[in-house]
Amino acid sequence: MSTVFERELEDLKGTVLKLGSLVEKAISDSIKSLVERNSKLAADVIDKDPQVNALDVEIDEECIRLIALRQPRAGDLRLITTAMKITTDLERIGDIAVDISERALELNEEPQLKPYIDIPRMAEIAQGMVRDALDALVKGDSALAREVLTRDDMVDNLNWQVFNELLFFMIRDPKTVSRAVKITYVSKYIERIADHATNIAEMVVYLVEGKIIRHMAIPGAK
Amino acid sequence: MSTVFERELEDLKGTVLKLGSLVEKAISDSIKSLVERNSKLAADVIDKDPQVNALDVEIDEECIRLIALRQPRAGDLRLITTAMKITTDLERIGDIAVDISERALELNEEPQLKPYIDIPRMAEIAQGMVRDALDALVKGDSALAREVLTRDDMVDNLNWQVFNELLFFMIRDPKTVSRAVKITYVSKYIERIADHATNIAEMVVYLVEGKIIRHMAIPGAK
Numbered sequence: 001m002s003t004v005f006e007r008e009l010e011d012l013k014g015t016v017l018k019l020g021s022l023v024e025k026a027i028s029d030s031i032k033s034l035v036e037r038n039s040k041l042a043a044d045v046i047d048k049d050p051q052v053n054a055l056d057v058e059i060d061e062e063c064i065r066l067i068a069l070r071q072p073r074a075g076d077l078r079l080i081t082t083a084m085k086i087t088t089d090l091e092r093i094g095d096i097a098v099d100i101s102e103r104a105l106e107l108n109e110e111p112q113l114k115p116y117i118d119i120p121r122m123a124e125i126a127q128g129m130v131r132d133a134l135d136a137l138v139k140g141d142s143a144l145a146r147e148v149l150t151r152d153d154m155v156d157n158l159n160w161q162v163f164n165e166l167l168f169f170m171i172r173d174p175k176t177v178s179r180a181v182k183i184t185y186v187s188k189y190i191e192r193i194a195d196h197a198t199n200i201a202e203m204v205v206y207l208v209e210g211k212i213i214r215h216m217a218i219p220g221a222k
Numbered sequence: 223m224s225t226v227f228e229r230e231l232e233d234l235k236g237t238v239l240k241l242g243s244l245v246e247k248a249i250s251d252s253i254k255s256l257v258e259r260n261s262k263l264a265a266d267v268i269d270k271d272p273q274v275n276a277l278d279v280e281i282d283e284e285c286i287r288l289i290a291l292r293q294p295r296a297g298d299l300r301l302i303t304t305a306m307k308i309t310t311d312l313e314r315i316g317d318i319a320v321d322i323s324e325r326a327l328e329l330n331e332e333p334q335l336k337p338y339i340d341i342p343r344m345a346e347i348a349q350g351m352v353r354d355a356l357d358a359l360v361k362g363d364s365a366l367a368r369e370v371l372t373r374d375d376m377v378d379n380l381n382w383q384v385f386n387e388l389l390f391f392m393i394r395d396p397k398t399v400s401r402a403v404k405i406t407y408v409s410k411y412i413e414r415i416a417d418h419a420t421n422i423a424e425m426v427v428y429l430v431e432g433k434i435i436r437h438m439a440i441p442g443a444k
Contacts, residue, residue, distance in 0.1 A: 064299060071293050077286060084303060085310060167403065171396040177389055181406065188410070 005070045009079065012062060013138050016083055016090075019055045020134040023090050024127055026052065026097035027193060031123040034104040034186065035116045042101040042108070052094035059087045082207045086137065089196040093130065096189050096196075103182050103189075113169065113179045122158045122190045125151055129197035133204060142208035148201035155194035162187040227292045231301065234284060235360050238305055238312075241277045242356040245312050246349055248274065248319035249415060253345040256326040256408065257338045264323040264330070274316035281309045304429045308359065311418040315352065318411050318418075325404050325411075335391065335401045344380045344412045347373055351419035355426060364430035370423035377416035384409040 002010075026045050033042035063084045066072065072080060129148050136145035166180040224232075248267050255264035285306045288294065294302060351370050358367035388402040 064296075064303065067289060067303075068296055068299055074286070074290055077290055081286065081289075081303065081306060085307065088307060088310070163403075167399055170392060170399045170403075174393040174396060177392045177399070181385075181389065181392075181403065184403065185410075188407075 005066075005072070005076075008066060008070070009076065012059070012066065012080070012083055015055065015059055015062070016086060017134055017138060019052065019059065019087060019090050020130065022048075022052050022055065023093045023097070024130055026094055027100075027123060027127045027130070030097040030100035030104060031120055033101055034107065035120055037108045037112065039105050039108045042104040045101040046098050049094055049098050052091055056087050056091040060084055078207055082137075082203050085203060086134075086200050089200050090130075093193050093196050096193055100186055100189050103186050107179060107182055110179055113176055113183065116183075118158050118162050118165075119183070119186060119190065122155055122162070122187065123193075125155050125158075126190050126193040126197060129155075129194055130200070133197050133200040136201065136204045137207070140208050142205045145201040145204040145208070149198055149205075152194050152198045155191055159187050159191045227288075227294070227298075230288060230292070231298065234281070234288065234302070234305055237277065237281055237284070238308060239356055239360060241274065241281065241309060241312050242352065244270075244274050244277065245315045245319070246352055248316055249322075249345060249349045249352070252319040252322035252326060253342055255323055256329065257342055259330045259334065261327055261330045264326040267323040268320050271316055271320050274313055278309050278313040282306060300429055304359075304425050307425060308356075308422050311422050312352075315415050315418050318415055322408055322411050325408050329401060329404055332401055335398055335405065338405075340380050340384050340387075341405070341408060341412070344377055344384070344409065345415075347377050347380075348412050348415040348419060351377075351416055352422070355419050355422040358423065358426045359429070362430050364427045367423040367426040367430070371420055371427075374416050374420045377413055381409050381413045 026048065029041055030045045032038065033040075033045065063080045066080055067077065070076075129151050132144055133148050136142065136148065163184055166184050169176045170180045248270065251263055252267045254260065255262075255267065285302045288302055289299065292298075351373050354366055355370050358364065358370065385406055388406050391398045392402045
């Protein structure tokens with residue numbers, strides 16, 4: 001006996017998940033385009049970004065419509081405003097996948113510096129963080145959201161590991177500098193994806209537990 | 223003959239501006255701590271970040287309260303949801319000022335690579351973008367917001383200029399690599415501040431003109 005509004009809220013969550021899937025695919029494809037040196041795939045990620053942007057706008061409009069029309073109470077209202085904020089994070093993750101693809105296009109033009117090992121590992125963790133943070137949103141599972149927060153340090157550590165390894169390349173052979181710096185950028189981009197996933201997870205904990213854990217002294221919070 | 227709600231909306235704008243001022247100060251102090259090699263100032267910026275975070279939470283709570291209590295109509299509702307999103311951008315700019323301060327602390331421990339010239343110029347542009355985007359919000363001035371968007375390319379170009387100059391240092395003298403890479407990070411951080419200001423300006427145009435210009439083919443939009 002769900003009301004029209006309850007169904008609308010379910011649909012809204014579904015649309016956020018759809019945006020999440022698009023963005024997850026953009027992350028994995030951008031990394032694949034780098035690791036497999038597939039510039040066609042990198043161009044595809046860039047071409048598909050407007051789909052992400054369109055869905056971002058659609059969700060925003062739907063949230064405004066629901067608030068204006070249904071005048072939701074505290075809990076539902078928080079769900080809707082949280083959806084609006086989460087959508088902004090997802091859209092920016094999409095932009096970062098475009099950044100990674102642009103670096104892939106450049107790096108694919110030059111000889112490969114070394115096989116990519118840590119970068120795909122980092123990306124896999126970051127992508128899993130995005131997926132689980134959205135899963136936590138839809139299920140209202142704050143324990144899962146809190147668990148996502150603990151993974152941010154793994155990504156940060158891998159980012160430093162990549163940085164130090166590439167520093168070694170650059171110091172030993174100046175010819176590698178341009179490529180190596182671009183790879184440190186990719187590593188930084190992935191770290192930012194993990195930061196966005198952390199932001200989403202913090203908002204989910206806030207939504208579910210009604211507590212402000214953003215900015216508190218918990219792993220990954222800043 | 224303003225109503226209580228109209229005064230509450232003015233207060234809300236005032237609080238967003240207050241957060242904007244805190245964040246602007248954090249940007250300029252973080253850059254100053256780098257340029258003047260003042261590690262005490264860098265530590266100050268890091269210590270003051272909780273003030274930014276507290277104000278972010280306060281604005282969020284006030285927005286939720288206003289929506290629930292006043293059931294605002296379309297225009298006011300958009301203003302409030304936009305304020306919530308803008309606040310998130312401002313809080314993250316505060317985080318970036320912390321990142322810059324952390325790099326300043328590290329760089330101040332080593333001999334200076336070269337005088338900083340483009341970095342403070344970039345930071346000044348980015349800071350002006352933040353200030354004017356918020357000014358545009360408060361005045362409902364979409365022309366100003368659109369003008370802010372055009373400045374993003376200047377920051378992007380300076381970022382590439384800094385990058386290329388530092389690349390030259392790194393290639394010529396491997397001993398500079400660690401410092402030079404950290405300075406490219408600072409340059410990237412400033413570019414991200416400009417991106418956040420661009421996001422804010424796009425939201426203001428959207429709010430004022432009721433049009434979605436986010437993601438459209440305008441300078442700086444992505």
